[in-house]
Amino acid sequence: MPDATLKRRIGPGLLTAYGVGVMVGAGIYVLVGEVAGLSGIYAPVAFLLAGLVALPSALSYAELSVRMPEAAGEVAFVEAGTGLRWLGLIVGLAIVLSGMLSAAAVLRGGAGYLTSIVGISPEMAIIAGGVLIAAVAIVGVLESLAVAAVFTLAEVLGLALVIWAGLGADPVSVDWAAAPAPYWPGIFAAVTLCFFAFIGFEDIVNLAEETRDPDRTMPRAILWALAITAVLYAAVSYAAVRAVPIEALSASQQPLALVWQVGTGNPAAFLSAIAVAAAVNGVLAQIVMAARVLYGLGRRHGSLRVFSGVGARFGTPHLATILIGGGVIGAALVLPVGQLAGMTSLVLLSVFVLVNLSLILIKRHTPAARFRVGAWVPVAGLLMALGALILWLWGALA
Numbered sequence: 001m002p003d004a005t006l007k008r009r010i011g012p013g014l015l016t017a018y019g020v021g022v023m024v025g026a027g028i029y030v031l032v033g034e035v036a037g038l039s040g041i042y043a044p045v046a047f048l049l050a051g052l053v054a055l056p057s058a059l060s061y062a063e064l065s066v067r068m069p070e071a072a073g074e075v076a077f078v079e080a081g082t083g084l085r086w087l088g089l090i091v092g093l094a095i096v097l098s099g100m101l102s103a104a105a106v107l108r109g110g111a112g113y114l115t116s117i118v119g120i121s122p123e124m125a126i127i128a129g130g131v132l133i134a135a136v137a138i139v140g141v142l143e144s145l146a147v148a149a150v151f152t153l154a155e156v157l158g159l160a161l162v163i164w165a166g167l168g169a170d171p172v173s174v175d176w177a178a179a180p181a182p183y184w185p186g187i188f189a190a191v192t193l194c195f196f197a198f199i200g201f202e203d204i205v206n207l208a209e210e211t212r213d214p215d216r217t218m219p220r221a222i223l224w225a226l227a228i229t230a231v232l233y234a235a236v237s238y239a240a241v242r243a244v245p246i247e248a249l250s251a252s253q254q255p256l257a258l259v260w261q262v263g264t265g266n267p268a269a270f271l272s273a274i275a276v277a278a279a280v281n282g283v284l285a286q287i288v289m290a291a292r293v294l295y296g297l298g299r300r301h302g303s304l305r306v307f308s309g310v311g312a313r314f315g316t317p318h319l320a321t322i323l324i325g326g327g328v329i330g331a332a333l334v335l336p337v338g339q340l341a342g343m344t345s346l347v348l349l350s351v352f353v354l355v356n357l358s359l360i361l362i363k364r365h366t367p368a369a370r371f372r373v374g375a376w377v378p379v380a381g382l383l384m385a386l387g388a389l390i391l392w393l394w395g396a397l398a
Contacts, residue, residue, distance in 0.1 A: 010211045010212060010217075011211075011212055011217065012216075012217045012220050012221050012224075015204060015211060015217060015218075015221035016220075016221045016224045016225050016228070017152050017153075018152075018204065018221075018225075019200060019201055019203070019204045019221055019222065019224075019225025019226075019229075020152055020156070020225045020228050020229055021151055021152030021155065021200075021281070022199075022200030022201075022203050022204075022282070022285055023197065023198055023199065023200035023201065023225065023226075023229040024152065024155045024156060024159070024229060024232070024278065028159065028197050028232070028233055028236060028256075029109060029110075029113070029158075029255075029256055029275040029278055029279070031109075031193065031194070031196065031197055032236060032237055032240050032249065032255045032256060033249045033250045033251070033252050033255035034193060034250065035047070035190045035193055035194055035237065036237070036240065036241055036246050036249045036250050036255075037246065037249075037250030038186045038187070038189050038190035038193065039182075039183070039186050039187045039189075039190035040180065040182075040183065040186070040241070040246055041180075041241045041246070042182050042187050042190075043190065043237040043238075043240070043241050044233075044234040044235075044237045044238040044241075045182075045187065046187050046190035046191050046193075046194045046237075047194045047197070047230065047233040047234045047237055048230060048233075048234050049187075049191045049194070050191050050192075050194035050195045050197070050198060050230075051198060051226060051227075051229070051230030051233070052384075053191065053195060053384045053385070053387075053388050054195065054198045054201065054226060055226060056356070056377050056378070056380040056381030056384055057202075057352040057355065057356060057381040057384070057385060058201045058202075058222050058223070058226050059219070059222075059223075059373045059377045059381070060355060060356050060359045060373065060377060060378045060381050061201065061202050061204075061205050061222065061355065062205070062218050062219040062222050062223075062371065062373070063219075063359060063369060063371055063372055063373050063377075064077045064205070064355070064358075064359055064362075065204075065205035065208040065214070065218050066208070066214055066215055066218060066219075066369060066370050066371040067362070067366075067369050067370075068080060069205075069208035069214060073095070073202070073205060073293070074091050074092070074095055074202070074351055074354075074355055075088045075089075075091055075092040075095075075293070075296065075297070075300070076088075077355050077358050077359070078091045078354050078355065078358045080358065080362060081357065081358025081359065081360075081361040081362045082354075082357075082358060082361060085300075085301075087354070088300075089297065089300070089301055091351055091354055091355075092293055092294075092296070092297045092300075093297070094347050094350065094351050095290070095293050095347075095351060096290045096293050096294050096297075096324070097347055098199075098290075098344050098347040098348050098351070099286045099287070099289050099290030099293070099324070100286075100290055100324055100327045100328050100331060101331060101340050101343050101344040101347065102196070102199055102282075102286045102340075102344045103282070103283045103286035103287055103290070103324075103328040103332075104327075104328045104329075104330075104331035104332040104335065104340050105196065105332075105340035105344060106279050106282040106283050106286070107126055107129060107130055107133075107279065107283045107328060107329070107332045108122075108126060108332040108335075108336070108340065109253075109275075109279060110129065110275060110276050110278070110279020110280065110282075110283070111125035111126045111129060111279075111332070112253035112254055113253075113254050113257065113272040113273075113275040113276050113279070114129065114272070114276050115253075116254055116257065116268075116269070116272045117269060117272050117273060117276070122253075123333060126329060126332045126333055127329060127333070129280070129283075130283075130325060130328055130329035130332065131325070131329070133280060133283050133284050133287060133325070134287060134321060134322065134324070134325025134326075134328070134329075136284060137284060137287045137288050137291065137321050137325065138318050138321045138322070151277065151278070151281050154274055154277060154278075155274060155277070155278045155281075156232065157274070158256075158271055158274035158275065158278075159232055159235075159236050159256075161260065161271065162236055162239060162240070162256045162259050162260055162271070163235045163236055163239045164239075164263075165239070165243070165259055165260045165262075165263030165264050166236075166238070166239025166240055166242055166243040166244075166259045166262075166263050167239050167242070167243075167263075168263050168264075169242070169243035169259075169262055169263035170243075171242050171243070172243065172244070172245065172262070185394055188391035188394060189342075189391075189394075191388060191391065192342060192345045192346065192349070192388055192389075192391065193342050193345060194233070195345040195348070195349065195388065196342070196344050196345045197229075197233055198226065198229065198230075199344065199345075199348060200225075201222055201225055201226050202348075203285070203289065204218070204221055204222050204225065205218065205222075215370045215371045216371075218371070219371060236256070239259060239263075240255060240256070240259045243259050243262050243263050244258055244259055244262050254268070254272060254275070256268075256271060256275065257271050257272050257275070283328070286328075287321065287324050287325055287328060288321075290320075290324045291317050291320040291321040291323075291324045292317065292320075294307045294317070294320040294323070294324065295307055295308055295310075295317035295320045298317075298320070306319060307319055307320040307323070345388075346389065349385045349388050349389050350385075350389070352381060352382075352385040353382055353385045353386055353389075355381075356378040356379070356381035356382035356385065357378070357382055359378040360375075360378045360379060360382070363375060363378070
């Protein structure tokens with residue numbers, strides 16, 4: 001996309017709100033129960049640790065976005081760092097896969113909330129919702145960041161109400177009262193699962209070409225979005241495990257609605273509606289992102305050229321979008337939320353390893369940049385991503 005067609009109108013406020021909105025819509029409304037099932041009352045610790053694991057990689061993305069403000073994103077970063085087109089292809093396909101799995105997890109979780117409002121089966125909710133969202137992606141949606149900020153405000157308001165309800169409830173959880181010793185294999189497995197809820201900070205870099213003063217705005221927006229989201233997640237999970245027994249929380253398809261009901265004694269239809277809106281936003285964002293990556297790969301690699309086509313009527317990559325939408329629906333019907341989120345986290349952690357490695361290599365031959373992080377940052381990001389992968393395996397095998 002030529003620079004001449006883009007206008008730098010995005011400031012730090014809207015960019016931060018965009019990042020928070022993407023991350024909040026990535027699964028906090030559906031993951032709290034899964035995380036609590038793995039880590040018990042230490043779910044807030046798992047969320048905070050996941051935020052720390054994401055931090056160095058977020059800083060690496062910030063520098064790379066200033067060095068290469070391209071729509072190709074991670075594909076361009078890895079190809080520039082390693083000089084290997086085939087590795088860039090693998091990374092691109094991994095990002096497409098992670099987008100499909102992420103959207104499937106959010107779609108399945110959002111369907112759980114939708115069934116509490118509308119009397120349809122979860123399977124019907126997944127199919128109807130997936131088809132509708134994919135159709136919107138094919139038609140093309142012109143969303144301004146101001147509209148995205150409104151959605152973000154609604155989502156954050158819903159989380160704030162959950163925190164208020166949970167903190168106001170009596171600490172009825174037997175697990176909370178007993179304060180058992182932490183089970184670290186479960187906590188480490190939960191960290192990898194929690195990492196799914198931070199998916200989105202890497203999407204911020206795709207707006208670098210449209211951001212005012214990206215040298216300053218991009219790093220600030222990424223860090224603020226990550227910090228705000230981590231605090232929200234920790235507070236929500238603390239309120240949840242405080243108010244609801246772990247067994248009930250982990251078994252619920254609408255865990256945050258359950259926290260509201262326990263804390264206030266009132267129905268949570270409005271919260272379910274907010275969760276559905278957040279899910280729609282998250283699924284649409286992931287389908288559009290994955291389809292664009294597949295479209296870009298089709299332009300770069302002849303074996304995927306069929307996906308480089310653009311529909312004459314709507315001007316969108318229709319074949320890529322149809323494939324992604326179908327994959328999202330299929331995965332949401334077959335796999336549970338926890339497994340989808342865990343698989344997504346593993347794929348993205350692997351991508352983060354390669355992105356951090358690429359920045360290490362880029363810094364060796366081109367140290368100067370308009371924005372730079374310390375040489376230790378990509379090393380830490382690489383080691384933390386590797387460590388998270390190893391810890392997940394430990395937790396899964398324990």
